[in-house]
Amino acid sequence: MPLAESVARRLRSPDYDRWMGNAAATGYCSRPVRLVGSSTTLHGPTGEVLADYASSREPDGLTFTRCGNRRATRCASCSHEYKGDTWHMIMAGAAGGMKNVPEAVATHPMVFLTLTAPSFGAVHSTATDRRAGECEHGMPRACRCGHGDADAQRGDAVCADCYDYAGQVVWQYHAPELxxxxxxxxxxxxxxxxxxxxxxxxxxxRVQFAKVAEFQRRGVVHFHAIIRLDGVDPVEPFPPAPSFITTGHLVEAIGVSVKKTRVVVAPIQGDDTYRELRWGSQFDARAIVRRDGLDGSLSDRAVAAYIAKYATKATDDLEPASGGRDHIQRIKNTVRHLARFADPKGPYAQLHKWDGMLGFRGHFSTKSRRYSVTLGALRGARRAWRLNSLLDKTKQTDAVAADEILVVGSWAYAGMGWLTDGDKALATEAANAAREWRKQRAHDRNMPPNERSTT
Ligand SMILES: [Zn+2]
Ligand SMILES: [Zn+2]
Ligand SMILES: [Zn+2]
Structure with missing residues (x-):
């Protein structure tokens, strides 16, 4: 069926409004999961039915639920929600005063740290070095061009023959261990x-941290982390450190650790040396200082918001933007080549899975156990909120405690994605319109990206 006809059919259908409402409830997910089934919400102690739901009563007899993919290239909507959760997780641990994290955490010794990979060869960059000589391939040993920030060539190897692609892949693969x-x-x-x-x-x-990985133009990750010092208390979840322990102690310890950390890794195919991996010499540890004055300096909250925003921006860059760049393709080819000859029982046995991530197998964001709330807790809170709003809609249930509610359901998977190309086009258009609307309403710069849409 041609797209226009498929769109028109949905637009003319009598249940169009309900269908659109359901699409909105998935956040206009680009590839939702289709389910068939039913669920009944009961008040446990009395067996009273509080709500009753069946997909058979929905348009096309289907229930749609978010795909939950955190990659923006797969689903803009779901990655947006994930980003908002990450923002809250990082923000709560740095500024406090939200999500059950006390405001006092902002007074703890705290540092914003950026760790980079070492150099694997000269790349085109905004900094130039015209004094550098030439390599055996007749290429300059450093970029001499003078690139702008938006230049597409930035991050590409100056000499692809000299560039240590294998070294970069090995480093990237072991970066989580580092x-x-x-x-x-x-x-x-x-x-x-x-x-x-x-x-x-x-x-x-105790050392608490949250860190995010971000791809640099040269195709290697660097890490941003908030590192905070807490005290030790058997009861309090976020106790202050003893007052004689300062940010200065933390900065000093970070500086020494960055220089000392080493991982010795097994040789790769065609190479019998054990490589010693370490951080790049460029690292940045900045104290996050609480300032309450009105002297125009940044407040701790604003600093934390900036960092959280900066950190969650990294989700956009999680998938290395190749844009047809030869440099990125060479990294992928190196991953595939090394993986093909890897010992199936050896340390590189899993490398083949990570060519799309240029060998990086770590999580996009990680945190220590007591840094802040967990992403799971945020998802749980959202589910509870949805359940409550469902109950509000169905009944006045002020006396019902959450732990007395029982949901009995039976669901079967019925496929992925919108039912027709027309439906997909309508959902995409609605998602774009919603995004525009959100942008206009994004008046408060400190609001997390996924909360700007709330009314
Ligand atoms: Zn989705
Ligand atoms: Zn250049
Ligand atoms: Zn060369």
Whole structure:
């Protein structure tokens, strides 16, 4: 069926409004999951039916639910929701005063850290070095061009023959382990900078962090992290560290740990050396300082908002933007080549799964256990909110406690995506319109991206 006809058919259908309402309820997900089934919400103790739902009463007899994909290239809507959750998770741990995290966390010693990968060869960049000589391939050893920020060539190898693609892939593959070793080292160095044993330090201070990975133009990740020091308390979830422990101790410990952290990794095919991996020499550790004055300086909240926004921006860049770049294609080819000859029982056995991520197998965002709320808790809160609004719609149930509610359902998977191309086009158009509307309403710069749409 031609697209226009498919669109027209939905527009003319008597249940168009209900269909559009259901599409809106998925957040105009681009590829929702189709389900058939029913569920009944009961008041457990009495067995009274509070709400009753069946997909057979919906348009086309189907229930649609979000795909939940966090990649913007797969689903703009779901990645947007994920981004909002990440924003809240990071923001709550840095500024407090939200999501059950007390405002006082903002007064704890706190640092914003950026860790980079080492160099794997000269790349085109905004910085130029005209004094550098030439390599054996007759190419300059550093970029001499003078690129602008938006230049498409930025991040590409100056000489693809000299560039250490294998070295970059190996580093990227082990980057999560490098981070893990860094956090272990940080605890040790913190004790050292406090002048106490590690055991003694563990009774008074805990290191909490949230970190996000972001792809740089050269196709390698770097990490942004908020690192916070808490005290130790058997009851309080976010106790302050003893007052003699300062941001200065944390900055010192970070500096030493960044330089000391090493991971020695097994050789790859065609190479019998054990590589020693470390962080790049460029790293940045900035104190996040609470300022209450009206002297025009940034408040801790604004700083945290900036960081959280900056950090969640990374979700856009999680998938390396190749844009047909030869440099990115070469990295992918290197991953595939190394994976093809990898020992199936060896450390690179899983490498083949990660060519799209240029060898990076880590999570986009990770946090220590007590940094803040979890993404799971945020999703749970949203589910509870949806359940409550459902109950509000059906009945006056002021006396019903949440733990007395029972949902009995039976569901079957009926496919992925909108039913027709016409439906997909309508959902996409509505999503675009909703985004425009949100942009116009985004008056408060401190609002998380996914909350700008709330009325
Ligand atoms: Zn989706
Ligand atoms: Zn250049
Ligand atoms: Zn060369």
């Amino acid at each position: 981070w893990r070793r860094f956090t272990i080292s940080l605890r040790r160095e913190l004790a050292h900078s406090l002048g106490v044993s590690q055991r003694e330090a563990s009774t008074m201070v």
